[in-house]
Amino acid sequence: MTSSPNSAEHPWPVRTVNTKIADWIHRLGQIWVEGQVTQISRRPGTRTAFMTLRDPAADISISVTCSPDLLARTEVPLTDGSHVVVLGRPSYYTGRGTISLRVSDIRPVGIGQLLLRIERLRQLLAAEGLFDRRLKRPLPFLPKSIGLITGRASAAGRDVVAVATQRWSAVRFEIRDAPVQGPTAVAAILGQLSALDEHPDVEVIIIARGGGSVEDLLPFSDEALLRAVAACTTPVISAIGHEPDAPLLDLVADVRAATPTDAAKRVVPDVDAELAAIATLRRRSAHALRNWVRRETHIVEGLRARPVLARPHTLIDAEAAGVGDLRRALRRDIGRQIDMQDRRVDHLSAQLGTLGPAQTLARGYAVVQRTDVPAGSAPQIVTDATDMPPGAKLRIRVATGAARATVNGPADGKNSNKGDDS
Structure with missing residues (x-):
């Protein structure tokens, strides 16, 4: 197909533009695509079924068309949220200027394949150090406000709020609703997580939902969500499912709670238990202080009872008497030495006189x-x-x-x- 050079003087008509776009798209050929199925539409009496294939980690989708027989022949009945791999050819409809994926094969992703992909992702993140316990941030003792991401009117969210309020009536929550399963869950949770992480009063974030199947909990093993949690500056608690459930979010989060109720207990102290502990510490400290005063008083009384403090002049008098004795002994010794030296001088003088020329x-x-x-x-x-x-x-x-x-x-x-x- 040839056409004149495009310019302001020679613009292309819309049919030419759409035709060229269709040519480029049709060159792509058949491709395998992975995603989650939503909005399945089977119209009786028609030869085409419609549905939407969404990316599990981003708010991106593409329209899909296929034969109704193809949907009927799938090994596992498809429902909204089913994880599938499809073989199709991109098609561009020049009349409406829309693109869709004409599918010729649909293969549901089984539990084994999902678990294998989750295990590969776990090994990758572990090698990068995202599970390192040294990176875990400590929880505040009594946060000013608690961020809570959960499903709208979910039992998990009610449990967290009820248990936390029972333990500490003044606790405050910043609750954000988000889908907790299905193709839109990851994008919604990411948006709410970013908003709570930037909130000035929120000091801890709880991500909570009830139990479910592997497919239901799949958003909480999504790589984009895991990396976002690891990058948060606010501590994050994972309260997903029940004790046996173990999405990868449990490994990346700063604290893993067995249940949503357990998460509330971990983040909010029990006021009654804290008051009882304070009362116990006050009694112990008062008892210790009284014992210390009693012990120090006994020591002071013992010191006061010692002779040196009870009769301090006794030691001084004894020392003064000793000094007097020493002075008298010193005078006696000095007098004796003087007398002895006088006699010696007289004796020497006599000897000198005898030996001197004057006597001669x-x-x-x-x-x-x-x-x-x-x-x-x-x-x-x-x-x-x-x-x-x-x-x-x-x-x-x-x-x-x-x-x-x-x-x-x-x-x-x-x-x-x-x-x-x-």
């Missing part, structure tokens, strides 16, 4: 010195007669004084010296 002079001896020595020299002691030649100047010292003399003659024992008194 007193017995009649004299000390003769020559004084005619060079200037600056000390007088010389005369020990020999030859040291006294005639004319020598002498100084003669006796016991009571000294006299000066001049030698007149040789020293022979017969001559006498003429002396001058000094």
Whole structure:
């Protein structure tokens, strides 16, 4: 098919545009598509059945047409929410400008295949560390407000609110309704989860629903929802189904509650139990305080009864008496030492007097010195007669004084010296 170049002067008519779009779409050929079936329409007397195939993780869908016999031949009867894999060819209807998928084979996805896909997703998220307990956020003791995502007028939501209010009457809830099964559940829950995570007062979020089959709980093992819960800054509690039910949300959430009732008990403390615990702690603390005061009083009384505190002057008097005794002993020892040293000095003085020249002079001896020595020299002691030649100047010292003399003659024992008194 040829056509003139497209421009403002040569625009294409709508039929040309639709024809070109149809050519491109028809080139895609047959493809396998997975999704959830909704809005099944079988019109009696027609050769075409209509339904919608939705993406399980996003708000995206495509119209599907098939033969009514094909729906009748499926192994498992199709209902809204059935998970299927279809083989079809995209078709573009140029008259209405719409696209649909003409299906020639429909295969319901069995429980075994669903569980296998869930297990593969579990292994993938575990390898990425989304289940690591170190990433779990602690729950607040008493949150200002609790976010609750549950089905409209669901029994799970009523149980959470009733149990929480019974345990703490002032508890506040931010309740958000969302489908909890079917093809629209994931997108709706994601929107409500994002809104509660951004709410300034919400400090914990509970996602709750009752029990169900694997297909019913499939949205709570969806990868998009699991990653959104892991990315939340607010702690998330998973309260899906009953104890045997185990969607992957239980592993990603910060706390896994066995039931919605258990979730309410985990997030809201029991006011009666808390008041009883406070009363018990007050009694224990008062008893401990009284025991402590009694023990410390006994210690103080024991200290006061000790002699050092009862009669403090006794120790001072005893020490003062000891100091007086020491002072008297010190004076006695010092006096004894002085007397002993005085006697020693007298004894030494007597010895010195006996050995000194004064005693010798007193017995009649004299000390003769020559004084005619060079200037600056000390007088010389005369020990020999030859040291006294005639004319020598002498100084003669006796016991009571000294006299000066001049030698007149040789020293022979017969001559006498003429002396001058000094």
